[in-house]
Amino acid sequence: MNKALNILVTGCGGDIGQSLGKILLKSPYVKNLYGIDISDKNAAQFIYPNFSVGLRVDDAAHLNELKTFIKDHNIDIVIPIAEPELRYFSENNIQEKIGNAKLITASSQVLEIGFDKYKTAEFLRIEGFPFPKTTLAKAIETIEVFPIILKSKTGSGSKDIYKINTMDEFFFYTRTNIEDYVVQEYVTDKHGEFTCGLYRSSKGEIRSQIFKRELHGGYSGYGEVVEHEIITALIEKLAVKLNLVGSVNVQLRLKDNTPKIFEINPRFSSTVLYRHLFGFEDLIWSIEDALGLELSDNRQNVIGKKFYKGYEEYTK
Template sequence: MFFHKILVTGCGGDIGLAVGRILLDEKAADSVIGCDIQEDHAGKVFFDRCFVIERATAPNYIDTLLRLVEEEGVDLVIPTSEPELRTLCTNDFFGRRELFLTANQKAMEIGFDKYRTAELLQKNGLPHPWTQIAADGRPQEFPCILKSRTGCGSKDVCILTEEQYHRQKDYGEDDIFQELIAEDDAEYTCGVFRSSSGEVRSIILRRKLRGGLTGSGIVEVNPEIERLLNAVAMYLDLQGCINVQLRMRAGVPYVFEINPRFSSTVRFRHKLGFSDVIWSIQDRSRNIVDRYQAPVAGRRFYKIYEDVID
């Protein structure tokens, strides 16, 4: 038992549900509660109690969240919604950084900005796809990726042809072009944890997408990718956990995104022994972090849908 009461935000989403179930299974607190922007979701089945709060973009979001913390006697908040994490970061964690379990601020500031991510990788000589601000002019080549510089998820990502580029013409300040690294069946999602003592742990999962999320995958062991992940953690001064997405081309791993939060694969990883949620809590509590026995290459995992009754 680490805490009296832990609050998981975004508890109706896939990441929030996964984090909450890990906490409950591992008995990480006397009570695990959740909050979300709506009442009707599966979180009610798993969390001890669920609450409704304002959206992260609402003017009174900060007040409603901190009021819930005070009223419920919460001693740790785990934000799982990216809009909430962005609000936390922008508002300097509301002056209560010790309350929130997140990656460090540098990792969030860079990871939440895809152009700054590319700049960090380029500055430190790490392989990455070329990336440019769309408003600066024509992409270096076609086809390429058009995505939001600050957006989250895959909903704002598309493959752009030269014909489509000329047809659209106007691109906003938040649009970026990125090199398309097209390799069949070679996209990776990688968990990276770095403790306050500087120990780095990682897991490499070659995945297949389904509906924009990881639907299945296989554990791989790749020294080149592992060295790259260690370098990313070092240059971010990482403390906590991030998710690095990359693609392989001619045996070289190219990082195209860094997500400074727990991943939708967090429960997969926990079941495989990469317990980044629990390690982060242990490290925050200044407890000894459990040992990590890396899973063997070839272990497979599959996302399935589960029916639950309230």
């Protein structure tokens, strides 16, 4: 590579954006690091050397403002993080470039499937992957077995996800917008919950890492790198069937020793920094692949390594 790059991360204010900033600050690929968010009431301003507030994606001037920013700052690569923005780019067929900057996202089919939980379930069903039985909430007349999981088709993270124990609860949570919900079979986490980093390059090279995790307040608060041949084979097959190019996060629970896929997040995930620290450098690989470079490989045997979610305070 002849020069370091000017890289822009949009939607950088959340935990994922802050994690990406911490990784990129230490990367030799980065000359100048820029971050944009719709608010400055977050810690990203302390991480990104060049931080600014931008327009929401639903603002009519958003795309033109972004193009102007890219031109004015000679941005080489744009990495969008916020799901509303990723959805916008996907729906408007903005996939490879914005202005003269390369755009790093997961491939278009993955975005379309992953951003709709019913489409995710239908894809898994058609392709023969194990998954919790999933039904559109509007098609439900009665539920025979509780608990069930009620979740927004288009929600992200742990938002709009409810464990439902009665029909009264079901009617309460769907009373205003039943069209946007799916009902999913409840799979207990007594055998663990797994969150898997899954990366596939444009040349078809697949890499994965599995965390057995515990959620703390909706986030991965603790996790351990584990080896699980069945899960590895399953998600690597998934990468091929999805025609994945880029990085996604796959979430599973075990039922009768079978891993059931209940979520495909078509973006870098909240565990991206932990993975990076353990040598699974999917953000760096994505940049290398976008530049047409051979993928670096700092992976080591990290089975049994653990992560713990911490916090850091900033003042000004």
